[in-house]
Amino acid sequence: xxxxxxxxxxxxxxxxxxxxxxxxxxxxxxxxxxxxxxxxxxxxxxxxxxxxxxxxxxxxxxxxxxxxxxxxxxxxxxxxxxxxxxxxxxxxxxxxxxxxxxxxxxxxxxxxxxxxxxxxxxxxxxxxxxxxxxxxxxxxxxxxxxxxxxxxxxxxxxxxxxxxxxxxxxxxxxxxxxxxxxxxxxxxxxxxxxxxxxxxxxxxxxxxxxxxxxxxxx
Numbered sequence: 001x002x003x004x005x006x007x008x009x010x011x012x013x014x015x016x017x018x019x020x021x022x023x024x025x026x027x028x029x030x031x032x033x034x035x036x037x038x039x040x041x042x043x044x045x046x047x048x049x050x051x052x053x054x055x056x057x058x059x060x061x062x063x064x065x066x067x068x069x070x071x072x073x074x075x076x077x078x079x080x081x082x083x084x085x086x087x088x089x090x091x092x093x094x095x096x097x098x099x100x101x102x103x104x105x106x107x108x109x110x111x112x113x114x115x116x117x118x119x120x121x122x123x124x125x126x127x128x129x130x131x132x133x134x135x136x137x138x139x140x141x142x143x144x145x146x147x148x149x150x151x152x153x154x155x156x157x158x159x160x161x162x163x164x165x166x167x168x169x170x171x172x173x174x175x176x177x178x179x180x181x182x183x184x185x186x187x188x189x190x191x192x193x194x195x196x197x198x199x200x201x202x203x204x205x206x207x208x209x210x211x212x213x214x215x216x217x218x
Contacts, residue, residue: 106150
C-alpha cells in the first residue's frame, strides 16, 4: 500500500488556491443549507492528496488512544458489530462545491467514545489515516449527533476513492476534516495542526463562517 510519506514537516506559509467568486446561486429551496461561496452539484468529485488508499478489511484496524481511560482497537468485524445508524447530511468541500442530502451509514463517533471514556482534560482529536494523512478537530465538534465513522454512502459500500472502507463524516465542517481511510483517533489536551492545517487551511474549518484558510491568508 503506497503512502504519503512523512507529513510532520513545517509547512511553508503560502496561500492555498484562490477562492473564486461564485456567480451561480443555489436553488432557492435549499439556499439556507448552502454556505456562502459554495455552489450545489450532484456530482461527488474525488479530491485527495496523493494516491487513494486500498485497505483490505482483513488488515484494517481502528485504534483509539491518547487521553482516554481505556485504549481500544477494533477489527473490521468488531467495528461492524457496533450499533449502526443512518444520517442524511450535506457535504461542503473547501474547493467550493456542496453536495446535498448524502445518506451515510456507520457508527456514531460519540458511541466509540463511550467505549474508551475520554479523560477530563481531553479537548481535541487528531484523526490518523492510512497513507499518513491527519486532521485535527475539537472534541466537542465531533461529539455532535450527526458525526459518523461511515462505511456506506447512498446505500452502497464506501468506495476506496471516497475513503472506504471507512471515513469520518463531520457535516458541520469543511470536507477536508471528514478524513478518508481512518485508522486512528488520538485524544489530546491541546490543539495540534493536521496535514492541511499545516499548509494554510483553517484550524477549525467551519463552512458557515467561511473558515477556509489561516486568517492571515484570507
